[in-house]
Amino acid sequence: MSVQSRYQTIRRHPVAGPIVRFVAENSAIVALLAMVIIATVLAGSSFLSEANIINILRNDSIIGVISLGMTLIIISGGIDLSVGSALVLVGAGGIWVLNMTHSIPLSLITTVVGGLAMGSVNGTIITRGRVTPFIATLGTMATCRSLALYLLNGGGISANVQQYEIISNGDLFGISYPVIYFVILTALVYVFSQKTPLGRYIYAVGSNEKASHLSAINVNRVKLLTYAISGAMVGVAAIIETSRLNSVSAASSGTGYELDAIAAVIIGGTRMSGGKGSVIGTFFGVLILGILSNMLTLMGVSPFATGTVKGIIIIVSVLVQRKE
Amino acid sequence: MDGLILDMRNMRKSFLGQAALRGVDFSLHAGEIHALIGENGAGKTTLMNILGGVVLPDAGEILVNGRHAFIPTPAASHRLGISFIHQELNLVNDLRVYENFFLGAELRTAIGFVDEQAMCARTAEILGTLDVAIDPREMVGALDASYKQVVEIGRALLANAKILIMDEPTTSLTDHEIRYLFTVMRSLAQSGVSVIFISHKLKEVLTVCDGYTVLRDGSVAGSGRVSPSVSEEDLARLMVGREMAVEHFYEPRPLGGTVLAAEHLSSDRSFRDVSFELRRGEILGFTGLVGDGRTELFECIFGSRRKTGGRLVVEGAPRNLTHPQKALAAGIGLAPKNRKENALIKDFSVRSNATIARLRGFLRGPFIDSRREELRTQEHVKNLNIKVTDINLPITSLSGGNQQKVVLAKWIEAGSRIMILDNPTQGIDVGAKAEIYHIVMRMAREGKSIIILSSEIPEVLKVCDRVAVMYHGELVGILDRDNATEENVMMYATGAKRRADALQQERSHA
Numbered sequence: 001m002s003v004q005s006r007y008q009t010i011r012r013h014p015v016a017g018p019i020v021r022f023v024a025e026n027s028a029i030v031a032l033l034a035m036v037i038i039a040t041v042l043a044g045s046s047f048l049s050e051a052n053i054i055n056i057l058r059n060d061s062i063i064g065v066i067s068l069g070m071t072l073i074i075i076s077g078g079i080d081l082s083v084g085s086a087l088v089l090v091g092a093g094g095i096w097v098l099n100m101t102h103s104i105p106l107s108l109i110t111t112v113v114g115g116l117a118m119g120s121v122n123g124t125i126i127t128r129g130r131v132t133p134f135i136a137t138l139g140t141m142a143t144c145r146s147l148a149l150y151l152l153n154g155g156g157i158s159a160n161v162q163q164y165e166i167i168s169n170g171d172l173f174g175i176s177y178p179v180i181y182f183v184i185l186t187a188l189v190y191v192f193s194q195k196t197p198l199g200r201y202i203y204a205v206g207s208n209e210k211a212s213h214l215s216a217i218n219v220n221r222v223k224l225l226t227y228a229i230s231g232a233m234v235g236v237a238a239i240i241e242t243s244r245l246n247s248v249s250a251a252s253s254g255t256g257y258e259l260d261a262i263a264a265v266i267i268g269g270t271r272m273s274g275g276k277g278s279v280i281g282t283f284f285g286v287l288i289l290g291i292l293s294n295m296l297t298l299m300g301v302s303p304f305a306t307g308t309v310k311g312i313i314i315i316v317s318v319l320v321q322r323k324e
Numbered sequence: 325m326d327g328l329i330l331d332m333r334n335m336r337k338s339f340l341g342q343a344a345l346r347g348v349d350f351s352l353h354a355g356e357i358h359a360l361i362g363e364n365g366a367g368k369t370t371l372m373n374i375l376g377g378v379v380l381p382d383a384g385e386i387l388v389n390g391r392h393a394f395i396p397t398p399a400a401s402h403r404l405g406i407s408f409i410h411q412e413l414n415l416v417n418d419l420r421v422y423e424n425f426f427l428g429a430e431l432r433t434a435i436g437f438v439d440e441q442a443m444c445a446r447t448a449e450i451l452g453t454l455d456v457a458i459d460p461r462e463m464v465g466a467l468d469a470s471y472k473q474v475v476e477i478g479r480a481l482l483a484n485a486k487i488l489i490m491d492e493p494t495t496s497l498t499d500h501e502i503r504y505l506f507t508v509m510r511s512l513a514q515s516g517v518s519v520i521f522i523s524h525k526l527k528e529v530l531t532v533c534d535g536y537t538v539l540r541d542g543s544v545a546g547s548g549r550v551s552p553s554v555s556e557e558d559l560a561r562l563m564v565g566r567e568m569a570v571e572h573f574y575e576p577r578p579l580g581g582t583v584l585a586a587e588h589l590s591s592d593r594s595f596r597d598v599s600f601e602l603r604r605g606e607i608l609g610f611t612g613l614v615g616d617g618r619t620e621l622f623e624c625i626f627g628s629r630r631k632t633g634g635r636l637v638v639e640g641a642p643r644n645l646t647h648p649q650k651a652l653a654a655g656i657g658l659a660p661k662n663r664k665e666n667a668l669i670k671d672f673s674v675r676s677n678a679t680i681a682r683l684r685g686f687l688r689g690p691f692i693d694s695r696r697e698e699l700r701t702q703e704h705v706k707n708l709n710i711k712v713t714d715i716n717l718p719i720t721s722l723s724g725g726n727q728q729k730v731v732l733a734k735w736i737e738a739g740s741r742i743m744i745l746d747n748p749t750q751g752i753d754v755g756a757k758a759e760i761y762h763i764v765m766r767m768a769r770e771g772k773s774i775i776i777l778s779s780e781i782p783e784v785l786k787v788c789d790r791v792a793v794m795y796h797g798e799l800v801g802i803l804d805r806d807n808a809t810e811e812n813v814m815m816y817a818t819g820a821k822r823r824a825d826a827l828q829q830e831r832s833h834a
Contacts, residue, residue, distance in 0.1 A: 195691040197683040204680060207671040214628060214660050214667065215681045215734065216652035275671040 031267070031317065032284045032291070039295040052294065054176060060290035061178035062244075064283070065237040066257055067264040068189045069119075069230025071282040074265050075193075076226045077206040077274030078133035082122060083234050084257035085144035090114035091238035091248045092148055095157045102161055111242075112235035118144065119231015123224035141258070148250040158247035168244040178240045182286075185236065189279045202226055206274025263310065264289050267317045288313070328390070329354045329518050330375075330487055335384035337370050344370040345381070346542040352487065357509055357519045359529040359550075362539035363563055363781075368522055371539070372489050375520075376408045377401035388487075407480035408489045413472050417465030422447040424464050425479050450478045453515060454508050470501035474508055481517070488512070489520045494528055495615050506532045524613045526556040526818045538562040556820035557811070564781075564810040573761040573786050574805070575769075580604025583773050584656075584742055586625065589634035594620035595797040597634070602742065607764065607774045609788035609808075611781055612817050617797035618777050619661060622744045626658040627651040638742070652681060657735030659728070661747035661777070667731045668719050675701040675715040677730050681738040704733035708763060725756025732763060743767065746777040761787050781810045781817075795819045 066083050073080050094111030098104065118140070125136040159165075170177050193199035201222045204212045213219050237257075242248045268285030270277025292313060296306045330352040337345040345367045352358050362368050373379045375386070377395040386393045388404050395401050401408075415424050422443045431439040431446075447460035456474050458467070464475060473493050480488055490509075494502045509519055509532060523529055529536060530550055537547040538559060546562040548554070584602040589595070595617035602608050610618045623629040625636060627645035636643050638654045645651045648658070660666035669677055678701045679686060686697045701715045708729045712722055719727060728748060735743055745764070749757040764787050768774055778784050784791050791808040793801050793816035801816045815821040 191691075197687070197692060200676065200680070200683060200692065204669045204672065204676075207669045208665075210665060211667050211669055212680075214626075214648060214658060215669075216648040216738070217680070218647065218649055275669075 029284050032288050035288060035291050035295070039291055039298075052298075054174070054179065056287070056290040056294045057179040057182070058176045060286050061182035062237045062240050063257060063260045063264060063289070064182040064286040065185055065233050065240065067261040067268075067282045067286055068185055068279050069233030070258075070261040071265050071268070071270055071277060071279045072189070072193065072202055072226050073133075073230050074262070074270050074272065075206045075274055075277045076202045076223060077209065078126065078223065078226070079137065079262070080119075080122060080227065080230055081134065081137040081258045082118070082141040082144055083230070083237075083261060084254035085141045085148070086115060086118040086231065086234050087238045087241060087254040087257060088148045088248060088250055089144040090118060090235055091242040091253065092152060092157050092250065094238060095159045095242055095248060098164060099157075099160050104161065104164055104167075107164070108239055111239050112232050115235025115238060116228050116232040118234065119227040119229065120224065122231070123227030126227065127220040127223050145250075152250040154250060156247050156249035156251075156253075159242065162246075164243050165246045166243075168240050178244075181236065181240065185233070186279055186283045193279060198222065198225060203275060207276070260289065263314050266314055269317075272318075327353045329388065331387040331390075332371070332375070333385050333387070335371060335374060335386075336382045337374065337379065338382055343542050345374075347384075348539065348542070348544055350537055350544075352518050352520065353535075354486075354518055355513045355516045356535060357513050357521055357533045359533040359536040360520055360522045360539070361524070361526070361529060361536060361559060361563060362545075366539040366563075367542040368539055370542075372408065372491070372520070372522065375401065375406055375487075375489065402483060405484055405486035406489070407483060407485035407487070409473070409476045409480065409491065409493065411491045411493075411495060413476055415464050415472055415475060418463070420461050420463055421451075421458055421467075421475055422460040424475060425450075425460075425482055446482070447478070450481050453481070453511075454478060455511055456508065468501060470497050470505050473497070473505055477508065477512065481512075485517065487518050487520065489522070491522045492524065492614070493521075494523065494525060502528065524818065526559045526820060527823065529559065530554065530556065540565050556818060557815065560814040560818065560820065561811055564814055573758070573765055574788075575765065577605060577769060579606050579789070580771065583639050584625075585637040587635040587637065589621065589624065589631055589636065591620060591624050591629060591631050591633075593797075594629075595624075595794070598794075598799045599634075600792055600799060600802060602773050602775065604773055605768050605771050606790070607768050607776065607788045609784035609791040610775060610777045610794060611779060611784045611791060611813060612794035613779065615796075616794040616817070618794045619746055620797075621794070622658065622746060622775065622777060623660075625651070626656060626744060628658075652738055652740070655739065655741040656744065657681075657738055657740030657742070658744045659731045659735065659746065659748055661750060663724070663727060663731065663750065668727060670718070670720050672719055673716045674705075674710075674712050674719050674722065674730055677719045678704055678715075678733045678737060681734050685737070700737065701733070704730075704736065708733055708736075709759065723756070724750075725752040725759065728752060728756075728760060729763070732760075736767075740772070742773045742775070744775045744777070747779075748776060749778075749783060781813050784808075784813075785810070793817050795822065 070080060070083065090111050093114050094107045097110040098107035101107070122137055122140055125131050126133050129136070168178055172180060193202065201212070201217050204217060205219050205222050209219055241253060264285035265277070265282050266272060266285070267288050268277070268281030268283070270281060289310065292309060293306050296309060297303070328351055332348070332350040335345050335348045335350070348367065348371060350371060360368050370379065374381050375395065377398040377400050380396060386395065393404055395404065416427065419427070425447045426443050431442045433439045444460040451458050451460070454474060454477065458471055458474065464472060467475065477488065493505060497505060513519060521529070521533055533550050535547070535549050536559065538545045540563060545565060580603055582601045583604050586598055586600050589598045598621055612618055620629060624631045625645065627648045627650050636645060638656070643650070643654050645654060669680060672680070675697060679697050683692060686693050698715060704710065705712060705715060710726050710729045710733070712726060719730060722730065749760055752760065764774055764776070776784060776788060785808060789805055791803045791813060792799055793803070793813055795817060796819065800822050803812060
């Protein structure tokens with residue numbers, strides 16, 4: 001009996017209707033469509049207005065860029081809690097360099113390299129020190145935030161180069177720059193993850209670390225590079241964040257970003273234990289989160305209540321994926 | 325039937341048409357230590373599982389203390405006073421000895437708190453009957469392996485066990501610890517408890533047991549009392565049997581020069597001072613009993629385990645292989661045992677599993693050329709006769725035999741000239757096994773050198789040119805194909821040969 005029922009489970013999958021399969025494999029996209037429809041019905045035309053859509057995208061591009069790196073880390077079987085704090089630290093570093101040198105390119109390079117360095121620190125602690133990612137990045141999360149608070153005396157730092165603002169606040173044909181960065185980076189990370197050996201190794205390590213090691217993959221190197229890439233993404237996000245207001249606050253910038261990023265990744269269908277997922281899913285996950293808060297705002301729901309809805313969506317999306 | 329505490333008569337059991345027991349008689353006296361021996365798959369486990377209430381027999385009767393017994397569940401087995409001590413001990417390391425004793429059945433005081441005093445007293449009492457000085461409040465994790473065994477025994481006694489089944493209890497113990505465990509077993513027997521001692525180690529059987537039963541292919545190959553006239557060779561012969569059907573895979577062929585030479589390789593606790601040479605086109609078998617260190621030896625040669633001494637020469641050049649990547653570069657591939665955990669990327673397709681070890685070979689610019697990848701995978705599918713409708717299906721949709729062929733394809737694709745196959749036919753049906761042997765033979769003909777690790781001696785004999793036997797982390801002998809009878813191999817694998825040689829040497833010195 002048990003043999004037979006197992007046999008049926010194997011058979012059932014390919015036989016399942018194409019619609020069912022599409023829903024199962026692209027739950028994020030389907031959910032997004034559903035939400036757009038609900039939002040339009042509930043909030044009326046103000047939701048679908050061009051200005052509102054662009055507004056959603058612009059607000060979410062910072063979380064979005066972070067989520068791209070987070071996707072890779074989670075696919076590799078890890079997690080990074082330090083992204084929000086690291087963003088503040090490297091963002092502040094970038095502005096400090098900008099103010100010292102008045103060179104925007106130098107500042108940008110510093111910020112991205114700083115993020116990459118922070119990611120490498122995480123990766124090194126995790127691989128060389130054999131500390132679980134959760135603990136390692138919990139530690140660096142506290143450290144980065146505290147360093148930023150200490151160096152900025154609990155306050156913030158403002159850029160004294162006016163053109164720096166353009167990076168985040170300019171637009172091209174009405175599409176604001178951060179949205180463009182987010183879309184381009186999504187495409188780049190997608191191609192990287194699907195088409196390069198390192199990208200495939202990230203999936204392999206997350207799926208079966210032991211087998212990857214015994215297939216002659218340098219697992220530690222793969223992990224280290226994954227955290228470094230994610231760190232560089234945090235650097236890019238830091239640039240967008242700091243240039244949007246032309247300043248950064250040690251206490252309040254970047255708080256909760258790690259949770260939003262992880263939420264976007266999960267809603268996007270990436271498996272929490274690694275080995276499966278895609279940045280395309282994450283892209284839609286980010287949009288879902290953005291539309292959600294936007295919709296609630298337009299409907300006049302208290303901003304304090306949005307967290308509840310967000311939490312429910314996260315749990316529901318995981319439950320839906322379990323059905324697979 | 326005086327003094328018989330257990331009498332199993334004509335036990336029969338089949339699984340899916342495969343007979344595991346074909347009418348086995350097994351009896352046990354009160355206060356006896358009785359050995360149950362046989363090769364893997366001989367039916368020992370099935371017989372003991374019947375006794376433990378894990379499986380029901382198809383036919384046969386069981387008498388416990390002269391009374392008919394029906395054992396449908398483990399609980400029923402417990403009530404009859406039967407306790408099973410498994411190879412992997414069932415203890416909680418982070419709890420104290422007495423807490424383990426009473427786990428799930430804690431004694432309580434009048435007001436419902438756990439009664440530590442009473443439990444400790446009872447634990448000390450039982451340990452006292454075993455003549456063991458263990459503090460009941462000691463953490464189990466802090467105990468030596470042999471003391472842990474004793475704690476398990478004590479727990480069985482607490483449950484009023486009259487029959488104790490011990491499944492290879494000495495595997496992870498040192499010689500000293502084994503001697504200690506034997507003393508405990510003897511004092512148990514003196515107090516009237518009977519022990520069924522499952523072991524591969526024939527010397528231990530002759531040391532500690534009163535009687536023995538040898539199973540082979542689901543039947544009793546022999547049984548009797550242990551006496552000085554019974555030798556390890558006798559038991560080994562009974563285990564293996566005279567007649568053996570050998571399918572013909574092997575073909576003699578000329579061998580080339582040495583491609584791999586291990587010189588005095590050691591790794592802390594796993595193996596010591598192992599030296600051997602492998603020639604081009606040769607198939608070299610490595611066999612031995614559980615815990616002989618062969619898997620660790622080849623993990624080390626493949627670079628996934630650190631060596632503490634010795635030297636490895638690959639194709640004439642000394643190599644320090646500290647990572648599988650370096651082994652790959654040196655032309656060594658490994659198909660590990662426990663395929664699912666160690667070899668398969670379960671979320672990947674057949675294609676991605678086949679190419680993962682040499683993705684660099686498919687690069688066009690910085691990107692993987694997936695068309696070339698597909699073409700190459702198709703070639704392997706054809707050459708190795710892998711049954712798969714679409715190479716982009718997940719690897720988990722394939723049968724065990726076809727999965728193993730994909731693992732072989734991975735290393736062929738990686739250009740390995742030396743292939744290490746650890747337990748290559750694990751969990752594979754008979755037909756696919758034969759195919760794997762043919763593939764191995766063909767690879768050898770094409771000039772690859774192959775090492776096969778297996779605990780099943782017949783498997784090793786099917787294709788190997790020479791058979792190396794390991795015992796307790798040492799390479800005790802390398803037999804040519806002509807001398808590698810099952811009996812001979814078993815003599816080496818159980819350590820019997822080594823002791824006989826030592827004895828002879830002693831005599832000739834005297």
